[in-house]
Amino acid sequence: MQAKAEGAARSNNAAAEQDIVQACWSCHGPVAVGDPFCSSCKAVQPPGQADHFQRMGLERSFDVDIDALEKAYFRMQRDLHPDRFATKTPKEKSLSQQQATSLNDAYETLKDPLDRAVYLAHLKGLDVLKEGCNALNDPVILMEAMEMREALAEAESADEVSDLTRRAQGDIADCEKELTSAFLGTDMDHIGTLITRLKYLRKLADETRFRRAELRSMA
Amino acid sequence: MALLQIYEPGETPAPHENDADVAVGIDLGTTNSVTAVSVDGKAEVLRDEDGQALVPSVVAYAPDGSPIVGGLAKSLIAMRPDSVVSSIKRLMGRGIEDIKSVAGHLPFTVEPAPEGEAAGASRMVRLNVDGHKLTPVEISSHILTALKERAEGVLDREVSRAVITVPAYFDDAARTATKDAARLAGLEVLRLVNEPTAAALAYGLDKEAEGLYAVYDLGGGTFDISLLRMEKGVFQVLSTGGDAALGGDDFDHAVAEHFLKDWTGKTPGSGAVKQAVAMAREVKEALSAEDQGTWTLELDGEEQSFALDRAAFEAMIEPLVKRTIRICEDVLDDADVTPDRVKGVVLVGGSTRVPLVRKMVAGLFGREPLADIDPDEVVAVGAALQAEALTVGSDTLLLDVTPLSLGIETMGGLTEKIIPRNTPIPVAKAQEFTTYQDGQSAMAIHAVQGEREMVDQNRSLARFTLRGIPPMTAGAARIRVTYAVDADGLLTVSAREETTGTEQSIEVKPSYGLSEDEMSQMLYDSMKHAKDDMTLRLLAESRVEAGRAVGAVKAALEIDGDLLTDDDRKAIDAIVAETEAAVAGEDRDAISAAVEKLEEGTRVFAEQRMDRGIRAALRGVEVERLDKAAHERDQQGEEQAASPDDRPKSAEAGD
Numbered sequence: 094m095q096a097k098a099e100g101a102a103r104s105n106n107a108a109a110e111q112d113i114v115q116a117c118w119s120c121h122g123p124v125a126v127g128d129p130f131c132s133s134c135k136a137v138q139p140p141g142q143a144d145h146f147q148r149m150g151l152e153r154s155f156d157v158d159i160d161a162l163e164k165a166y167f168r169m170q171r172d173l174h175p176d177r178f179a180t181k182t183p184k185e186k187s188l189s190q191q192q193a194t195s196l197n198d199a200y201e202t203l204k205d206p207l208d209r210a211v212y213l214a215h216l217k218g219l220d221v222l223k224e225g226c227n228a229l230n231d232p233v234i235l236m237e238a239m240e241m242r243e244a245l246a247e248a249e250s251a252d253e254v255s256d257l258t259r260r261a262q263g264d265i266a267d268c269e270k271e272l273t274s275a276f277l278g279t280d281m282d283h284i285g286t287l288i289t290r291l292k293y294l295r296k297l298a299d300e301t302r303f304r305r306a307e308l309r310s311m312a
Numbered sequence: 313m314a315l316l317q318i319y320e321p322g323e324t325p326a327p328h329e330n331d332a333d334v335a336v337g338i339d340l341g342t343t344n345s346v347t348a349v350s351v352d353g354k355a356e357v358l359r360d361e362d363g364q365a366l367v368p369s370v371v372a373y374a375p376d377g378s379p380i381v382g383g384l385a386k387s388l389i390a391m392r393p394d395s396v397v398s399s400i401k402r403l404m405g406r407g408i409e410d411i412k413s414v415a416g417h418l419p420f421t422v423e424p425a426p427e428g429e430a431a432g433a434s435r436m437v438r439l440n441v442d443g444h445k446l447t448p449v450e451i452s453s454h455i456l457t458a459l460k461e462r463a464e465g466v467l468d469r470e471v472s473r474a475v476i477t478v479p480a481y482f483d484d485a486a487r488t489a490t491k492d493a494a495r496l497a498g499l500e501v502l503r504l505v506n507e508p509t510a511a512a513l514a515y516g517l518d519k520e521a522e523g524l525y526a527v528y529d530l531g532g533g534t535f536d537i538s539l540l541r542m543e544k545g546v547f548q549v550l551s552t553g554g555d556a557a558l559g560g561d562d563f564d565h566a567v568a569e570h571f572l573k574d575w576t577g578k579t580p581g582s583g584a585v586k587q588a589v590a591m592a593r594e595v596k597e598a599l600s601a602e603d604q605g606t607w608t609l610e611l612d613g614e615e616q617s618f619a620l621d622r623a624a625f626e627a628m629i630e631p632l633v634k635r636t637i638r639i640c641e642d643v644l645d646d647a648d649v650t651p652d653r654v655k656g657v658v659l660v661g662g663s664t665r666v667p668l669v670r671k672m673v674a675g676l677f678g679r680e681p682l683a684d685i686d687p688d689e690v691v692a693v694g695a696a697l698q699a700e701a702l703t704v705g706s707d708t709l710l711l712d713v714t715p716l717s718l719g720i721e722t723m724g725g726l727t728e729k730i731i732p733r734n735t736p737i738p739v740a741k742a743q744e745f746t747t748y749q750d751g752q753s754a755m756a757i758h759a760v761q762g763e764r765e766m767v768d769q770n771r772s773l774a775r776f777t778l779r780g781i782p783p784m785t786a787g788a789a790r791i792r793v794t795y796a797v798d799a800d801g802l803l804t805v806s807a808r809e810e811t812t813g814t815e816q817s818i819e820v821k822p823s824y825g826l827s828e829d830e831m832s833q834m835l836y837d838s839m840k841h842a843k844d845d846m847t848l849r850l851l852a853e854s855r856v857e858a859g860r861a862v863g864a865v866k867a868a869l870e871i872d873g874d875l876l877t878d879d880d881r882k883a884i885d886a887i888v889a890e891t892e893a894a895v896a897g898e899d900r901d902a903i904s905a906a907v908e909k910l911e912e913g914t915r916v917f918a919e920q921r922m923d924r925g926i927r928a929a930l931r932g933v934e935v936e937r938l939d940k941a942a943h944e945r946d947q948q949g950e951e952q953a954a955s956p957d958d959r960p961k962s963a964e965a966g967d
């Protein structure tokens with residue numbers, strides 16, 4: 094008995110170190126780390142520490158298959174959304190809310206190319222500052238930004254603004270393509286510059302949208 | 313007092329016999345309210361003996377203060393305008409400042425909360441209804457109580473749980489106010505569901521719609537537009553927008569103003585305004601079918617007749633309809649969707665019966681809108697479906713979003729967004745802030761809702777102060793503010809100083825909501841069933857918890873029962889039986905004690921299960937490692953790995 098207990102204690106440590114098994118809060122039995130539900134009592138578990146890619150069962154890459162992402166998101170929300178726990182205990186309700194919150198966070202981050210790029214860069218050790226300005230040292234990008242902004246200020250009709258939106262969207266698509274190949278390499282500075290460019294292109298596209306709404310409400 | 317004799321018409325689905333109570337769906341509308349129930353995926357609206365589903369959201373107060381709700385109250389408007397309240401939904405969660413703009417249209421006096429009240433009292437307005445001072449929450453709860461009683465009459469069983477719909481554009485204060493009203497009425501809100509989402513649910517399930525759909529919802533007092541993706545039972549809201557103070561009532565007011573402007577008599581009093589508005593509504597309804605008509609208005613004993621044709625009516629309301637169309641365009645833009653990609657437009661709300669509305673919506677989307685489900689009933693039907701899904705289960709899933717951005721006040725009265733609008737809920741986001749003065753020991757946190765840059769142009773939700781920040785130089789403290797929005801769209805804000813762990817968290821009680829004290833006082837005052845209700849609810853909660861604990865132990869026994877000696881097994885079986893017996897009883901303390909005993913009595917068993925689980929997992933890792941090693945050896949063309957039978961032994965050697 095003594096030996097057995099020691100053995101258990103040892104294996105417990107080993108398992109904990111390797112993050113394989115933890116105790117279910119409900120039946121206190123073993124649950125594999127990362128499993129959303131206990132395999133024996135079916136109780137919902139805390140969301141844990143998985144990164145967004147792991148959570149959605151995707152490979153860590155900028156090139157995300159959006160269909161696969163959505164499939165995984167819907168499949169998991171079907172089981173974990175708070176609507177499935179309306180008649181359960183407060184603890185289960187709260188855990189389901191945490192799980193659904195983590196899923197929404199992962200889905201939103203990975204769905205959006207800019208957020209995905211920032212997040213992936215962060216996982217790779219590059220934190221692109223919120224008001225990132227690495228690219229503002231880049232004269233080409235600086236010129237591009239000024240030119241687009243001028244065009245937007247001069248646009249007088251919703252149609253003209255729509256043209257600018259389309260132009261910005263084209264640039265955004267190109268920038269995302271460049272990011273795809275940049276993430277295959279290791280040049281983090283280049284990735285940082287591309288992310289900053291994408292960021293301001295997106296901001297510009299948003300501004301054209303606001304401007305269009307403004308022109309509409311004046312019409 | 314039964315105002316309407318309600319009996320069960322043949323078509324109303326009978327809930328299952330063994331359901332102690334049934335969960336209903338309630339569309340708590342500005343002008344009318346509708347209740348529906350769903351059984352086995354088939355929803356039906358509840359009707360009175362005349363087949364009427366719509367209950368006017370109108371409350372008349374008798375001299376002793378007792379409320380009369382519905383058609384009778386509505387018919388009292390002309391006779392006793394000072395004691396009848398309608399369109400109370402427009403005031404839900406609103407402060408005195410907010411409603412000054414609508415106040416001209418409200419034919420009763422609105423008062424701010426009394427000055428100098430004890431701290432903690434809310435800033436919620438009171439209406440002076442014939443001498444009775446009532447908050448919008450109370451008036452709303454009177455409507456909900458009436459709906460609950462009617463539903464109980466029709467279904468012949470208790471109704472204590474409901475899904476209640478709110479406009480997607482309802483802010484946090486209005487949502488909380490709605491939940492408070494339900495609580496006062498003795499209803500547990502299973503979920504607040506956005507009206508357009510509910511309509512989409514009713515529509516999508518009925519028509520098995522797939523693809524992008526827009527829901528255009530023009531009610532009496534609010535306008536909502538939502539863009540949804542429907543796919544294999546998943547209803548995903550992509551973007552939503554609207555105006556919480558724009559609706560069919562505004563059409564009536566535009567027409568009434570036109571009449572009163574031409575009125576030759578003296579300045580019309582509040583009674584006259586009410587009568588003119590009531591007539592304007594008739595005009596609107598008539599001109600939706602006819603091309604022209606003549607109406608007679610009698611004010612203060614003076615009669616005057618007015619002729620109006622549809623073109624003139626449409627000219628009066630066109631600016632209002634245009635406003636809705638512009639909001640639609642913005643919402644489409646937000647989701648990056650062009651109108652031609654929308655596969656269908658669902659119309660919701662009685663005001664969509666106005667031909668000009670249909671014409672302009674069709675013009676925007678380039679297709680005729682869908683209205684084959686009664687636009688007045690479709691929301692309640694969706695709410696009922698969701699009520700059933702939440703209590704009984706369902707294959708469908710609603711994924712909704714935040715309608716408005718949630719932000720925090722920063723230096724200079726600016727708003728910093730923490731959760732942008734159209735973010736899927738539930739959601740939690742954190743942002744770090746710092747102190748701006750040396751030795752600063754407190755930080756004020758002001759949560760606001762809205763899209764504007766300046767804080768004072770957005771809606772103030774709550775303020776609180778994080779205290780006990782240790783003295784540090786300016787900019788050294790790291791204060792992490794977290795906003796969490798639950799599936800009802802309600803916000804909780806918490807703040808934490810990271811270097812010391814000083815923490816404060818509040819559920820946002822909107823500035824114009826009821827304070828906790830007021831709420832308990834009202835519950836205490838008004839409810840015959842308040843105390844019983846509370847006891848029953850606590851008992852129900854203990855039973856759910858005990859059910860979970862018993863279920864967990866049984867599942868564990870099923871899987872790992874072989875770990876136990878016969879005696880251990882018998883002991884656990886006995887405690888399980890004891891717990892089950894307690895659950896069958898009425899004693900909440902006995903249930904809690906049994907659950908505790910169960911947890912205690914199965915602790916060793918749980919440890920044994922953990923040991924087994926960990927060993928199995930380690931074995932898995934070991935097998936993987938050996939496999940990998942074997943694979944590598946194979947690749948090097950060396951000798952074969954150990955036979956599979958040997959592996960578990962080597963992994964278990966540590967035992």
Ligand SMILES: [Zn+2]
Nearest residue numbers: 117120131134
């Ligand atoms: Zn378990």
